[in-house]
Amino acid sequence: EAGVAQSPRYKIIEKRQSVAFWCNPISGHATLYWYQQILGQGPKLLIQFQNNGVVDDSQLPKDRFSAERLKGVDSTLKIQPAKLEDSAVYLCASSSRLAESYEQYFGPGTRLTVT
Amino acid sequence: AQKVTQAQTEISVVEKEDVTLDCVYETRDTTYYLFWYKQPPSGELVFLIRRNSFDEQNEISGRYSWNFQKSTSSFNFTITASQVVDSAVYFCALDNYGQNFVFGPGTRLSVLP
Numbered sequence: 001e002a003g004v005a006q007s008p009r010y011k012i013i014e015k016r017q018s019v020a021f022w023c024n025p026i027s028g029h030a031t032l033y034w035y036q037q038i039l040g041q042g043p044k045l046l047i048q049f050q051n052n053g054v055v056d057d058s059q060l061p062k063d064r065f066s067a068e069r070l071k072g073v074d075s076t077l078k079i080q081p082a083k084l085e086d087s088a089v090y091l092c093a094s095s096s097r098l099a100e101s102y103e104q105y106f107g108p109g110t111r112l113t114v115t
Numbered sequence: 116a117q118k119v120t121q122a123q124t125e126i127s128v129v130e131k132e133d134v135t136l137d138c139v140y141e142t143r144d145t146t147y148y149l150f151w152y153k154q155p156p157s158g159e160l161v162f163l164i165r166r167n168s169f170d171e172q173n174e175i176s177g178r179y180s181w182n183f184q185k186s187t188s189s190f191n192f193t194i195t196a197s198q199v200v201d202s203a204v205y206f207c208a209l210d211n212y213g214q215n216f217v218f219g220p221g222t223r224l225s226v227l228p
Contacts, residue, residue, distance in 0.1 A: 044218070045216050091160065103162040
């Protein structure tokens with residue numbers, strides 16, 4: 001079974017530029033999560049999708065971050081414009097059933113550096 | 116609001132020693148799940164265990180064991196006879212049946228040969 005795929009693995013941009021990350025979850029997993037992990041901290045949930053609907057985006061900085069999951073499969077997370085404090089690893093995860101709180105399977109992450 | 120505390124920022128042990136990683140959580144919900152994840156140097160988070168708030172039985176899996184005590188809101192993780200490959204950052208996490216997922220800050224474990 002293929003795992004969660006993310007691209008790119010690394011990205012360096014200047015502040016005020018835009019960037020987009022892509023995630024393809026495990027086939028059949030209806031729930032998809034985006035996390036931000038700043039160096040030395042635990043992952044922070046940014047947004048959670050169930051199929052193509054948003055379940056929780058309470059910690060997503062909506063003035064600059066956006067995410068979509070068209071067709072309920074892969075997903076894109078965008079930052080526009082980026083700030084220095086956005087430097088972090090962006091993790092995507094998927095799980096098979098929302099109500100049963102099955103374990104989340106994580107991708108390798110995208111390391112973003114904003115200069 | 117939900118919160119997970121891992122008071123131990125870093126722990127170093129010598130190979131074959133036993134080590135316990137502490138996790139204390141806060142939640143107003145009566146039903147919830149607790150998790151432990153491992154993040155090796157490669158960076159990819161690996162699921163270790165999920166525990167339902169109704170199930171306070173301790174669990175053992177090989178060299179790993181977990182002690183869940185609802186009375187003290189703790190979910191501690193013990194590695195017996197540690198090995199160098201156990202070196203990683205370990206995260207405790209909490210969610211309410213698929214929502215409000217919260218990770219703790221993590222404990223970095225170094226197992227020295």
